[in-house]
Amino acid sequence: MGLPTLEFSDSFLDSPEFRERLQCHEVELERTNRFIKDLIKDGNMLISALRSLSLAVQRFSQSLQDFQFECIGDAETDDEVNIAQSLKEFSQLLNTVEEERRRLIQNADDVLISPLERFRKEQIGAVKEGKKQFDKETERYYSVLEKHLSLSSKKKESQLHEADSQMSKDRQIFYDASLQYVFKIQEVQERKKFEFVEPLLAFLQGLFTFYHEGYELASEFDPYKQQLQFNLQNARNNFESTRAEVERLMKRIRSAEEDFKAPSSYTMEGYLYIQEKRPLGSAWTRYYCTYERSSKMFTMSSPDARPANRQVPMLRSCVRRKTESIDKRFCFDIEVVERHGVITLQALSEANRRLWMEAMDGKEPQKGGECIELVESRGLTTLGLYRTGGVNSKVQRLMSSVFASTAPSDVQLDADAWDNKTITSGLKNYFRCLAEPLLTYRLHKDFIKAAKYDDQKHRVRAIHALVHRLPEKIETCWRFWSSTSNISSHSEQNMMTVSNLGMIFGPTLMRSQEETVAAMMNIKFQNIVVEIIIENCNKVSPQESLSSHSSEKNGQSQMSPPSSPAAESGSSPPAASPCLTKDSKDPDPPPKSSPRPPCPLPPGRPPSSACPSCRPLQSPARLWSPAPTGLFQPKATPLCHCLP
Template identity: 60%
Template sequence: MGHPPLEFSDCYLDSPDFRERLKCYEQELERTNKFIKDVIKDGNALICAMRNYSSAVQKFSQTLQSFQFDFIGDTLTDDEINIAESFKEFAELLNEVENERMMMVQNASDLLIKPLENFRKEQIGFTKERKKKFEKDGERFYSLLDRHLHLSSKKKESQLQEADLQVDKERHNFFESSLDYVYQIQEVQESKKFNIVEPVLAFLHSLFISNSLTVELTQDFLPYKQQLQLSLQNTRNHFSSTREEMEELKKRMKEAPQTCKLPGQPTIEGYLYTQEKWALGISWVKYYCRYEKETKTLTMTPMEQKPGAKQGPLDLTLKYCVRRKTESIDKRFCFDIETNERPGTITLQALSEANRRLWMEAMDGKEPIYHSPITKQEEMELNEVGFKFVRKCINIIETKGIKTEGLYRTVGSNIQVQKLLNAFFDPKCPGDVDFHNSDWDIKTITSSLKFYLRNLSEPVMTYRLHKELVSAAKSDNLDYRLGAIHSLVYKLPEKNREMLELLIRHLVNVCEHSKENLMTPSNMGVIFGPTLMRAQEDTVAAMMNIKFQNIVVEILIEHFGKIYLGPPEESAAPPVPPPRVTARRHKPITISKRLLRERTVFYTSSLDESEGDADSFSKVRPPGEKPTIIRPPVRPPDPPCRAATPQKPETKPDVVAGNAGEIPSSV
């Protein structure tokens, strides 16, 4: 309920009812004063919290900005470059958002605190001063009136008239004070409706405009966010493929370390101890030794340098090697060598019996060497039977299983895969297998096809072109990347090119049904990259290039129509790749700038005008500006509900040792 108005006529009468109504106004004024104090106090706390929050966000963005990614390998994929720059993009977005917030916080005091303080001090404070004058004049008037009423009528007329004039004067002063006070207190009650609400509205408007700008900046950030999510998913897929190859290499390294020797490296290398005779006795000195069998060169690098002298590596030419008899020396694992450069025999100590056998085998030692040779798997060939097998697999897959979810990613039964391969490649009746038999499900057929391709004596895309294909995939220039791969495809032998076209055409068909089977060109690249163009050497460096093998297959799928339309013209294929920038910074995401209105006039606009101002901040990409696209040509994205939930990898069929063609079910 509202308060009844105070009539100016009541000021003259000063009735008890008037005083009671005036008291209600005074109580409301005190309540308003307390409310404004609380708003100022809590407003300052809110502004301080926002300032602290903004400072914390900016500190967080600085931490993101300062981090630098380091990667393994000599070249990054487009996805890895995008990921490496992601923290900088995050920091830029956070800084831009917080700059807007800090601008709002800096103006918040002018918008909210100062107007309320001014109203409380100037309006409410002035009203309280009027009240004091009103009460003081009232007390003086009523005190004088009491004395005047007690004057005796026997006083002189002149004295009585003077007393009457003095009472009238005090009544007039009190009446004026009452009028001024009533006018002022009602004015404050009326003006508080806008003098209190307007600053709060201005503050909230500024706050909401800041939040609106944050939302719009976030909307501008969405394309980059989606691209980064795709880059992260692609990198995760490449990681899964590389990890499987690395696990296979690690397994082979555990079983036979020397068989995984890097190309161009010595025949054997490792630590050996050399017996050296001194005047005071015999000592054993540790050397790191490398031996080249072709040149019979033994390089010995001392690991324990003598004081005051720096010894370099010794190059010795081997004459012969013989195992040292056990009873002839008190050290184990010893053998003797003789070189052209040093007279006499040099006694060396290996690290173990097995290690001694390896050194003596490499040096053609006189002792017989017993070791278990690594059995080599029978290699498959790219012949008519192989073509027939691939065509039959593709036909049954495209007929019955092309919409199967996780096609080629889900592996088949080890026993069934072995059974199908043995039956089809049986020398007595090759190719005599009915694929429509219920024994062969789609998983068995896809796993068998991958196994055949993975175990060819030479991969479909050949060892000879492997480095050139990987180099093309590493190029920054997308046009060169496509042109170089196009050109290299037509350098393949005829059978290999025919097989590659057959397979890529099939993979294109599979990807056209990606909505059902969830297999995109990126997914197929992860599966068939190591299958179609594996490296000749088993090294960690080669494994790190698997992601570029995947990109080659991905490009073949996405540009199948152009590549297999015909060989490229000689002028169209760039002969030399453009130089790659080692520390590349991709074009930063474009976030549209907002010209902020003067915060001091926000509260004078109506709500409709405020909405119009907010709408005027519509995000517009400047003409000619392109969004940041890091990946090669656009592919359909993975369905979010599927891609976001990694599936549990299924057991890979152990058809033969070294089969790493199966890709875990985590796309």
């Protein structure tokens, strides 16, 4: 129920009902006054809290602005650059929001506090002053009225007339005070409808403007947020891939495995025992040996010898020593230019001998071309191709029958006997088992450097140039690159994008020779190299440079000693596949309930200058993707079918 109406005519009657209605208005104004007073107090607290929040956000924003991301390595990927820059983007966004908040805080006093305070003091205060005046005049009027009514009628007529005249003036003063009070109290009751609510509306409008500014900024921020989420997902994927490799390295170093190759500028280094002939027999002396493959320099130094006493002969050949020919284990023979005869060395273990043999000796020819063709012919639209692993027992049988050193190079695959998952897992195992990756250790740092260029076109050109520096036999591996490029073109069906293929094959086709944390941090750049080669297969494949490569090679041969065909190929499987041993990482591990079968590959044989199973390909043009301008000209000479 609303407040009763106050009639001006009731001021003359001044009835108890009038006084009761007047009191209702007074109570309501007093309640409104207390509410506005509390509202002003709460408003000041809100403004103070907003000011404190704004200061805290500004400090937070400044902290984001001052922090500088530092990533491991001497260069950053595009994802890492965007992630590092994101903190400054966040800081700028927060500063923009805070500018609007500061305007809200600065205007809050003028918009909200001052109008409410002014209404409470001026309007409600005027009513209070009017009530005081009305109460004072009421008391005086009724006091004067009582005295006037107590005058004796026997007084002179002139005195009575004068008293009546004064009483009339006092009554008029009382009526004026009553009328003014009734007018003012009703005026304030009406004024509070807008003078009380308008400041609140203005303040809320400023608050909503602040929120709207945040909404607009959020809308503008959305594309950047989506790109950043993509960068973060890529960084997370690279982290998971790198973390697994780093953890494997950590465990390997912790367990001090014998086949662990420490990081070094040399191709291989470590202690070897060398057989030295004496008048009464022979003795085995421990030397610290190093071998640098590019220069073929083999260094032997005694642990207590000075550097000037080191022996630095050039390696001529290296042959595994048969067990029955010597009573020592883990032996192999080498020939050097400066000495006649062979030098017999003893490694620390079979695994250690294998590492020395891989560093010094030739490699077996590559295999797997038919597997690549079969996968491409029937698996382009298979979901998760190369991602989904096959059954381990089947993969081991494929490795034994196709990729083992004793397997014929012209083996014909039965398409019905092998499913895509088994073949792709076998190919991944094979590439991982190569003693040297397809993109070679020699060019590893150059490829990484090329991947770190900021300009995308510069990256492609640099990698294009490096591709033509690969050994000649590795150029035939473009059948594999062409296949992966074709697979990525069907990513809408198989979900194998260039990024996914790069993550799968980056650590395999371009692994580092040095197993260090720094090398693991470069896995993301290895992935980028593989992505660029796959995505730009038609641009970076050999093309017309095949002939120029041969000329360049002939020119180099005049300036450096001749090397064996095995040394030129640079990427053959090891004597015993290291990735199939119990301590190595298998991308398609068997279930925990089934034990891991032993490595099916027998010990390797010395490399030969020609593959006995070589035969001309039926269609040499399938080595590369078809060129739109006819620039790809396959070699006219027969190619080795055992190479992918």
